[in-house]
Every structure is written in C-alpha cells, then in structure tokens.
Amino acid sequence: MSQFHFKVNLKGMIDLLSNHLYSTPHVYLRELIQNGVDAITAHKKVMAEYEGTIGIELFTSPTKPPTLYIEDNGIGLTEEEVHQFLSQIGQTSKRGDEEQDFIGRFGVGLLSCFIVSEEIVLITRSVHSDEVIEWRGKPDGSYQIKKLDQEMSPGTKVFLQSKRGFEEYFQPNSVRRYVKHYGEFLPYPIYFYGEEQIRLNAKRAPWEMTTELALQYAEERNGEIYLDAIPLSSTIGGVKGIAYVLPYAVSTNAKQSHQVYVKQMLLSEKVSNILPDWAFFVTGILNANELRLTASREEFYQSDLLELVRAELGDCIKKYLVNLAEKQSDTFWKILDVHYSSIKSLAVEDDELYALFIDWLPFDTSLGRKTIKEIRSEGEMILYTSSVDQFRQVSKVAKAQSVLLLNGGYVHDKELLRKLPNVFPELEIQEVDASTFSENFVDLTLTEREEGYAFLRIANLVLQRFQCECDVKKFNPSELPALYTSNKEAAFFRNASYTKEETNDLFASIIDQMVVEGVKPTFAQLCFNYDNPTIQQLFHSDDPELQRSVIETLYVQALLLGHHPLKQSEMKLLNKNLRQFINWRLEK
Amino acid sequence: MMDYQRLLKQAESLPNGDTKLALMEEAIRILDSLQEVEEAFYERMDYIEVAIFSGRAEKAIVSFAWCLAQYDKEPERFDSHDVMWTYKWIAEHLPSFLQVHLEKVEETLADLKRRYQELGYKLRPYYRLKRKFALEKGDLEEAEKYFQLWIKEPRDSMSDCWACELDQQISYYLEKDLERAEELAKSLFNGRESCHSVPSTTYADFLLPTLQAGKVELAWQYHQIGYPLIREEKGFIPWVAEHIQFLTVTDKKKAVLLLERHLPEALALYEKDSQFDFFLAASTLFEEIQEYQHTLHIPEHVTYEWLTNEVESIAKQFDKRNGNDSYQKKIVEVREKIEACREMIKSI
Structure with missing residues (x-):
C-alpha cells in the first residue's frame, strides 16, 4: 500500500481566509502587529530589562503601488526557525507551555497578508545568531531564503507591497486609524514614521485607570457622558475592565455590545457574551488574558470557563451597586432613576440585590408613584392587584378611600412584591382582585x-x-x-363566550364543552x-x-x-x- | 406609545408563563375594543404560541377559534400557512381536555384534513395526529396503521420539524427496541437537530428505559443534561414527571426538590392528562417518603391520599370518555416500571 499526501491549494485557502474568516482585509495590520508584539514578549523572556518598540512606515511613489514597512526589535528568527515557522501553515513558534504569553495561536496570521499583497518580504535576525536572513513568500506557496551580507540589530522587518485594487488598505490615514483601532492599548509603543514620528497607541488603558479618569477618558474619546464606571476584574479569566453605566434606559432584551481586548489587542467592539445577560444597562471595555478565541480571533469560545468569568464579572457589578446603595450616593439615585426597570429584573433573580434595592424601587400605586420604603411607612398590610386591568378597575375606588393599592401588573412587579416578607417579616402581602376589594364596600341598611x-x-x-x-x-x-x-375565571369565561359568538360551529361547540361544561360559571x-x-x-x-x-x-x-x-x-x-x-x- | 404597544413591549422581554400571557391578553382586549382586526389577529397568533409553550393550551384553543373564524371570513387577508401550522398544535392538544368529547376531536381532525387537502399540503402531520389519537383511544392496530402512513407520506413545508418527528419516532421504538431508539436519538443528542421542545423531552423519555436496561450512569447523564433544559420552562410537566420517576429510584431528596418546584404549575393545569402524569409520579414518590411528608413545602391539601385519589379519578374519567382502560392500566404499568428499575439498581 502506498501512502500519499493530499495537496492543499494555498490560493484557495487564502481566498477562504479573506472571504470567510476575517471580517475585513484590514486585519493584515492586526496580524503584523501581533507578530511584532509576540516577538517582543519572547525577547523580554530572555532579557527582561530591554525596551521593545514597533515601527511602521509607508512608501509611496507615483509609478509603483504603495509598500508598507513594519519593524520590531523582538527576538527575531534563525534560519532553521524561518523554515520551520514561516513556511509551514499551522506551525507556530508560540506552541507549548508558553502559549499563554502570546496573542497568536494559529500560525496562519501571516497568511492574511496575502489578502492584500502578492509577496511578503521578511528580513530577520535572531538574538541567538549574527545571521541576517531574508525570506520571500508568495501566495502560490513557494518561498526563497537567502542570507544577507549586512549588519542588523536583532528583530524583524516586513515589507508588503499592495496588490492592484488594494491600495486603499495602504493609505497612511487608514493604516494609522486601523493600527490605533486594534492596538491602542498594547503595552509596547507603536510609532508611525512620517514627516514626524508619532506614537499611535495610548500610554494607559481604561482598565488601568481610576473610575474618574475612565469616565473622563470616555468623554474625550467618544463624547459619551456615562453615569458611572464600574471596575471589573476576574482572576480566573485574567480579565480586567470597566463597565460604563449607560446614561439612558435600555430595554431588558437589548443586545449588549462590549469592547473586548485580548492581551491588549482589540478582539471586537461587539462582543455580547462576556457579561451576564442582566447587565444590559452597562457597556464594557475589557481586556482578557486567559480566554480562548475562535480561529477568526473575533469571538470567544463558548466554554465553562467563560461561564465562570461571566459570573465573576457580574459579581463585580453587583458588589459595586450594593456599595453605592449603602452609601446612598447621588450616583446611586441617578442610576436608579434611569435603570430602575433593569434593577427590578435583577432583583427578582438575586436575593442579595433584592434586599438592598427593594426599599428604593418605585411602584405604581393608587396614590401615585411610591417607593417601597414610602409604602412600608403606610402600614404593614400591602395590597396589590396582579394585573394592570384589575388595577384599573379598582384604583379609583381605592384612591377615593385613601387605600394604598399597588399595581403588580407590570413586568416583575408582582414577583418583587411577593418576595417582600422575606426581607420584612412584619409585612403581609395580599393579592386583591377587584371582587375581593368590593367586599369592603358598605352594605345598605x-x-x-x-x-x-x-x-x-x-x-x-x-x-x-x-x-x-x-x-x-x-x-x-x-x-x-x-x-x-x-x-380571572370570569375574564376567561367572558373571553371564551366572546369568541364563541365569532367562530364557526365546530369550535363554538368545542368551546362550549371546554369552558361551559368544564369550568363552573x-x-x-x-x-x-x-x-x-x-x-x-x-x-x-x-x-x-x-x-x-x-x-x-x-x-x-x-x-x-x-x-x-x-x-x-x-x-x-x-x-x-x-x-x-x-x-x-x-x-x- | 399606545397602551397596547407598551404592554406588548413588556411582554416581549418576559419568559413564557402566566405573567406574559396576562400582559398579552390585556393588549389583545384593547385591540379588540378598538376593532383592530388585523393587529388583533397577529397578536393572537403570537399569543397562541406563547400559551402553548406555557402549558396553557385552553387559552390557545379559544384564541385560535377566533383567528380561524377571521381567516374563514377573509382568507386572502391572512397567512394561510400560519393558520394551518397553528391548527396542528390545537388539534394535538384537544384530547388532553377531559370535557371535550371524542367526536369533536374526530371532527376537528377531519376539518384539518379537508383544509390541508384544499390548500395542497401533504397529510403527513394529519397521519401523525391520527396515530396519536388512536393511541389515546387505545386502538393499537389503528395506531400502527397511521404510523406507517405517517412515515411513508412525503415531507413538505407543513411537516413538523425534523427534531420533533424524530422524537416521536423514538418514542415509538423506546418501549420495544431501545437500541434502535438510541440510534435515532444520536443526531438529537449531539445537537445536530433541535427545536423548542426537542431534545429537552427526548432526554426525559429515555430515563426509565435506560435505567431499566441497567445503564445507570447513562441515565444519570440524561437527567443531568435534560433537566436543566426544562427547569425554567413551562409546559413540560409530563417530562418533569419522568425526571421525578427517575429520581424516585435514584435520589429521593432531589426528587422532592423537583416536586416542590413544579407542583404549583401542575396544580393549575387544565390539561388533565399532563396533570395525571405528574400526580402519578408524585404519588409514587410519596409512597417512599411518607414519614417526612409533612416537612415538604407544598400546599397542605396535597397528601398521599389526595394524590392517589386524584390519579384514580382522572384515570377513570379519561377511560370513560375514551371507552377503554388505558389510563388505569398506565397506573399499574408505571408502578411496575419503577419497581423494575429499583430491582435493577439493587442487582448492580
């Protein structure tokens, strides 16, 4: 029996990558920066005190397509490593025990360059060698290696000339913008060499800032004035972040969108699964170090670990709110004012939050909108209706008699009211339907x-x-x-007989049997x-x-x-x- | 925003259940009083789905009767596919109501068949319903006949989703050929096929047969994966009953927790067949825990005696209506099955 290897068509793969895996050709910039960052991190492992930097420059000429140049002073590659790592897809120098220290995982990052270019030229010198190696790779899978007879300090330089039709991805403005987009919070400086050298990334990330600075930062960056900034951290996921409290109310099932970085490189601005579902009233900016990414590097793997991290981050938000409630700060009232309906839905599920917030939550009553604290001060018996309709039926009467009646018909209100005696054992909760209420009317002589x-x-x-x-x-x-x-029964009965008048004979008789015979009128x-x-x-x-x-x-x-x-x-x-x-x- | 829109928006964010239904009912009442027929029609169609998935088929049936009448008045104004799709659910749930006479169920199925034929749909769902109904009547021969018709009829856009159909074929084999059932269930358990209720219900259906076959660990797995899928949901009472049966044999304390959690929903049911399943499971559990029955967090009137009485009374009423003794037989069968499982565990 003979054994064969099937051939993989590299062009086809690149087409797959560019059309299906990555969301935009601009990701080639992310992959290049990533390689630079990884090389610097590896260099730091062997020489802790050195300062890593990344530099980017664009060469344009009226006759030729633009060329991007990127350099780093990281660990560099030896000739053997070049063969091994640059020329085999799926191979990466970042495997093994040290994997956690690097952003890249797949060794396919460099391939993304073929989306925008017909040739990658890479010149590198390893810290472990004096040799300067040039590698030229083409999208058909062929590559050449030669030793250069020149001096170079350890590091890697990449030249990338634009393919026809992809020039827009080499415009200085868009390159600057995208490098900043992906790498704004990377720990090593990234410079753009133009007429003058500018640093593209920020010196500090929001998750390293105090609440005050983080709020100020958001205002300067997006012009958004948030109500508060809640620090987030998860030890198991190596996550740090900030949850900004939105200044407007959002519906409980609104899709969340958080800006997430992995090892300080932007993952996506639209991650929804990193915070618990109930946290829809915040928008987060977070950095995660221990969470696994899908191959596109734009989402997290749904995993048990992610569940734990989500819970841990949720706890951060809860504890923060609890603390605010205890201090009765102005911020607390502002948040409550805007987000009381979210907080209500939170409190239904969570006893601890319930105990803290319930006093301050507002409810509709026959005497106007009141908080539970105000309602409690009126007496120990709390009457409520279980539907808006019932409330409407009797609230006028209740008001005229100065009876405090709560409307439990809106979302979560009934559930919240029923839990009241758990926190205030002296209270008695009674569901009143309109007919029980009318029993209190005065009889005639x-x-x-x-x-x-x-x-x-x-x-x-x-x-x-x-x-x-x-x-x-x-x-x-x-x-x-x-x-x-x-x-309730009378209402169902009424609805059934209303329908009976409208429907055909068959269903009229079914309704008769189901309702009229089944339910006592x-x-x-x-x-x-x-x-x-x-x-x-x-x-x-x-x-x-x-x-x-x-x-x-x-x-x-x-x-x-x-x-x-x-x-x-x-x-x-x-x-x-x-x-x-x-x-x-x-x-x- | 109009009143009814506000109510609907609130309802939207809620899980299925009575609160959601109540909000939608109010919205529909307002639409009715405004004579907004079209809007009221589509809200009712949504409402029917929520009602079915909240275990409140009686409400769905009444609302469907209204929709069907509007549709018959002006067929071109409404989506016939929607109406006919929903009709399947309604026909399926009808026999669950004790008060509904068998000939009304027959008439409904005949009406459904006529409409499907007129609109050019295949009768696959009709045959499936006929089979289910034959089982209800205890007519095994007819059930077999319709089973064969069902799986031979081609699929079309009116057919149930693959997951649902598979699930029902599995329950056909579950009693007689566990291996075949397991084979069929593969694509459900590995997540390739799924829908609202499948494989949530499939896991539950496998519990006792698997335990009886001596595969204790596998049965535990089914419980551990399957129960969380229905824990927070409404309308799964018969399957919760199956989990309680399983736990009665394997972990009584946990069985009690499930009983306490789901009893309120079971007590409020109009669908007496589901109630029967739950009460039957509960009564077998109570036999085991009589000595500490009083410590349970359940309404006082629910005792072992009350439950057994209810089970027998519901069984008798169904058997009387159906003209057979299949419900009363089921009481004995379930008890035997649980006993067999217990023996099996002892022997291991």
Whole structure:
C-alpha cells in the first residue's frame, strides 16, 4: 500500500481566509502587529530589562503601488526557525507551555497578508545568531531564503507591497486609524514614521485607570457622558475592565455590545457574551488574558470557563451597586432613576440585590408613584392587584378611600412584591382582585335595601344573560355610578363566550364543552353605588322601562371603562338604548 | 406609545408563563375594543404560541377559534400557512381536555384534513395526529396503521420539524427496541437537530428505559443534561414527571426538590392528562417518603391520599370518555416500571 499526501491549494485557502474568516482585509495590520508584539514578549523572556518598540512606515511613489514597512526589535528568527515557522501553515513558534504569553495561536496570521499583497518580504535576525536572513513568500506557496551580507540589530522587518485594487488598505490615514483601532492599548509603543514620528497607541488603558479618569477618558474619546464606571476584574479569566453605566434606559432584551481586548489587542467592539445577560444597562471595555478565541480571533469560545468569568464579572457589578446603595450616593439615585426597570429584573433573580434595592424601587400605586420604603411607612398590610386591568378597575375606588393599592401588573412587579416578607417579616402581602376589594364596600341598611329592592331585581334580570350579578352598596367616589369587577375565571369565561359568538360551529361547540361544561360559571359583578346621584334617581323612579335602559347603559359604560371589548349583543344594547332615549325625548 | 404597544413591549422581554400571557391578553382586549382586526389577529397568533409553550393550551384553543373564524371570513387577508401550522398544535392538544368529547376531536381532525387537502399540503402531520389519537383511544392496530402512513407520506413545508418527528419516532421504538431508539436519538443528542421542545423531552423519555436496561450512569447523564433544559420552562410537566420517576429510584431528596418546584404549575393545569402524569409520579414518590411528608413545602391539601385519589379519578374519567382502560392500566404499568428499575439498581 502506498501512502500519499493530499495537496492543499494555498490560493484557495487564502481566498477562504479573506472571504470567510476575517471580517475585513484590514486585519493584515492586526496580524503584523501581533507578530511584532509576540516577538517582543519572547525577547523580554530572555532579557527582561530591554525596551521593545514597533515601527511602521509607508512608501509611496507615483509609478509603483504603495509598500508598507513594519519593524520590531523582538527576538527575531534563525534560519532553521524561518523554515520551520514561516513556511509551514499551522506551525507556530508560540506552541507549548508558553502559549499563554502570546496573542497568536494559529500560525496562519501571516497568511492574511496575502489578502492584500502578492509577496511578503521578511528580513530577520535572531538574538541567538549574527545571521541576517531574508525570506520571500508568495501566495502560490513557494518561498526563497537567502542570507544577507549586512549588519542588523536583532528583530524583524516586513515589507508588503499592495496588490492592484488594494491600495486603499495602504493609505497612511487608514493604516494609522486601523493600527490605533486594534492596538491602542498594547503595552509596547507603536510609532508611525512620517514627516514626524508619532506614537499611535495610548500610554494607559481604561482598565488601568481610576473610575474618574475612565469616565473622563470616555468623554474625550467618544463624547459619551456615562453615569458611572464600574471596575471589573476576574482572576480566573485574567480579565480586567470597566463597565460604563449607560446614561439612558435600555430595554431588558437589548443586545449588549462590549469592547473586548485580548492581551491588549482589540478582539471586537461587539462582543455580547462576556457579561451576564442582566447587565444590559452597562457597556464594557475589557481586556482578557486567559480566554480562548475562535480561529477568526473575533469571538470567544463558548466554554465553562467563560461561564465562570461571566459570573465573576457580574459579581463585580453587583458588589459595586450594593456599595453605592449603602452609601446612598447621588450616583446611586441617578442610576436608579434611569435603570430602575433593569434593577427590578435583577432583583427578582438575586436575593442579595433584592434586599438592598427593594426599599428604593418605585411602584405604581393608587396614590401615585411610591417607593417601597414610602409604602412600608403606610402600614404593614400591602395590597396589590396582579394585573394592570384589575388595577384599573379598582384604583379609583381605592384612591377615593385613601387605600394604598399597588399595581403588580407590570413586568416583575408582582414577583418583587411577593418576595417582600422575606426581607420584612412584619409585612403581609395580599393579592386583591377587584371582587375581593368590593367586599369592603358598605352594605345598605335594611330600609335602604327595601327601598331599592325593585330596582335590584330588575337589574339582575336584565344582566343575567351577560353572566353578571348586580348589587348595591355605598362606596367612594360617589361620582362613580357603578363598578364592574371580575376575576380571572370570569375574564376567561367572558373571553371564551366572546369568541364563541365569532367562530364557526365546530369550535363554538368545542368551546362550549371546554369552558361551559368544564369550568363552573363564575359571574362578573356590577356593583351600583348608592351614594351616586344618578343611582339615587333611578332608585326612586317608578318607570321600570327607564330603569332597564339606564341599567343596561351603565353596564356597557362600566365595561368600556375597564377596556373590555363589547360582545355583539352588548353593542346592540348600547344602540338600542340610545335610540330609546332619543325617542323618549321626541315623544315629550 | 399606545397602551397596547407598551404592554406588548413588556411582554416581549418576559419568559413564557402566566405573567406574559396576562400582559398579552390585556393588549389583545384593547385591540379588540378598538376593532383592530388585523393587529388583533397577529397578536393572537403570537399569543397562541406563547400559551402553548406555557402549558396553557385552553387559552390557545379559544384564541385560535377566533383567528380561524377571521381567516374563514377573509382568507386572502391572512397567512394561510400560519393558520394551518397553528391548527396542528390545537388539534394535538384537544384530547388532553377531559370535557371535550371524542367526536369533536374526530371532527376537528377531519376539518384539518379537508383544509390541508384544499390548500395542497401533504397529510403527513394529519397521519401523525391520527396515530396519536388512536393511541389515546387505545386502538393499537389503528395506531400502527397511521404510523406507517405517517412515515411513508412525503415531507413538505407543513411537516413538523425534523427534531420533533424524530422524537416521536423514538418514542415509538423506546418501549420495544431501545437500541434502535438510541440510534435515532444520536443526531438529537449531539445537537445536530433541535427545536423548542426537542431534545429537552427526548432526554426525559429515555430515563426509565435506560435505567431499566441497567445503564445507570447513562441515565444519570440524561437527567443531568435534560433537566436543566426544562427547569425554567413551562409546559413540560409530563417530562418533569419522568425526571421525578427517575429520581424516585435514584435520589429521593432531589426528587422532592423537583416536586416542590413544579407542583404549583401542575396544580393549575387544565390539561388533565399532563396533570395525571405528574400526580402519578408524585404519588409514587410519596409512597417512599411518607414519614417526612409533612416537612415538604407544598400546599397542605396535597397528601398521599389526595394524590392517589386524584390519579384514580382522572384515570377513570379519561377511560370513560375514551371507552377503554388505558389510563388505569398506565397506573399499574408505571408502578411496575419503577419497581423494575429499583430491582435493577439493587442487582448492580
């Protein structure tokens, strides 16, 4: 049996890289800088006190395409190393135990240069040798090596001439911009040699700054005034960073976007998976040293380690907020004001945060917006409705009676309220639905009852076919003639019978079997207010027909006030009565 | 922003469950009262999906009835594919409601078949539903007939996703040919095929058969991977029941934790068949832990006696409706299976 090696078409590979792996041809700059940084790091291993630098220059001429030149004073390569590392794809000098110290992993970085150039010329001298080696590589996979008879201090120089059509990637402005983009926070100086030598990278990264400086830096760099800057660090992931608190509210499911560096080289400005999902109210700028990258070097591998790091970074944010809450600083109030809904969603999941924040979180109540602290000061019994609809039904009544009723219908509010006794054992939480609430209305006296007997009888007769029971009580506000209340079952029942009117025979009969036979019919209630002048008049009217019309109209009005869509029969009721009122007027 | 838009936006950020449904219901009520038929239609279609995935099929059915009626009134105004797709879910859940008579289920399936044929869809989903329904009636011969029809019918855009179909074929083999089932499940377990409910449910279905075959460690793996997938979800009560059964044999303390966590959802169910599965699992667990039953964090009325009564009463009602004794048989079978697993563990 003979053994063969299949051939890999290098041109095809480069095409793959440029079209699929990397997001822009500009990455060739990142890969070149990266090699420089790695060479310097390796040099420092053998000679700690030396100062590494990287230099970049562009050569342009009117007749030839532009050429990029980049040099570093790093460790350099011997001839043997050049054969070994530059000429075999997938091979890299950065393998083995020391891998963690370097940014590169794949040894394919240099290939990205073929996206923009037809030839790579590399001149290098290793610290371990006096020989100066020139290597010329082509995209078809051929390469030449020769020893140069010249002097050179240890390091590596690369010349790259632009391919036709790729000149834009060699423009001084864009080269400067992209080097800065990728390498702004690299630890060694990167110079651009032009008319004058300029340093392209910053002297300090935000994650090495104090909160104050970091905020100032963000303002100068992006003109963004953040509410606060929270320091982040994770020992297991070797992560340091800053979480800027956004100055505007964001929706809880907004996509996060963080600027992430790996070993101080930009990974991406749109990483979403480095902070916990709940941290949507911050935007981070972070540097990670121990996390593995995917081959494109633009994302992290989803791994258990990443999970741990995410949790650790989440803890940093939590602890910081907790500290702010304890100190009651102005920043705390500002953050709360903008992000209270995010903090609510955080508090539902996290008991520790819950205990710290719950007092300061605002809720909708029948007496206006109030924090839990204010609400607690009103008494130990806390009443809430579980839906906005229920709240709407009774909040007027509650307000008129100065009863503090909370709206638990909005996102997270109900869950938060139910957890209250865990922190404040003296509190009692009670879910109130509209019908339990109306049980507190004042009953009529016996004589008042007798007086209204005929009226109530008519009302019940009239509304029975709408599965609605009537009653008369006294309650505030007296301007409210009647209150329509229903609970969950009655609401489902109502919705089902509303649908039954609309749908085909098959489904009408299914709904009948499912709902009518399955659920015991619960009646909604219409409670008339004895203290209301209209009701008083109606009580004492001796015209049953007028009473009937007004009762029906009040019923429809009450439904509309509670945002209940009208069934066809109810719509007819309204029209019929309006005509009736007009007729009566005309008859007079 | 309009009231209903605000409600919908809030609902959007919530996980499936009652709170999300409540917000959507309010939004739909407002749309109805504004007579915004088209908007109300599409919100209801979304709502149906959420209701199904929240274990609230009764709400889905009522909303679907409304949508179907609107669609029939003006078929060109709405997306027929959407409506017909949703119809599958509705038909599938209908038999779970004790009150719904069998002939209504038959009529619904016939209606679904007619509509699929009229619109030019293949009957693959219809045959699958017929098979499921035959099983419900305890008619094994008919079930086999429709199983064969189902897998022979070509796929089209109305067919269930691959993951779901595989999952159902797996459950066909799970009882009689574990190896074949494992073979089929490969592409589910390695993540090649998946959807909302698969392989979350597949892991659960494999628990007892795997344990019974003596592969204890593998069964543990299925539990450890499968349970987290449904822990936070609603609408997976029958599969939570399978995890409880597994833990009843292997780790009672953990079984109790699952029971406490999911009992409220099970108690609130209208779908009595799912409730039956859960109560049955719970009652077998209670047999094991009677001495410390009172220390559980569950409503007081839920005791061993109450659970066994409920299980028997639901079984009788279903059997009466279905005209067979398959539910009452299932009680015995599940107990036997758990016993067999226990013996198996002892022998190892």
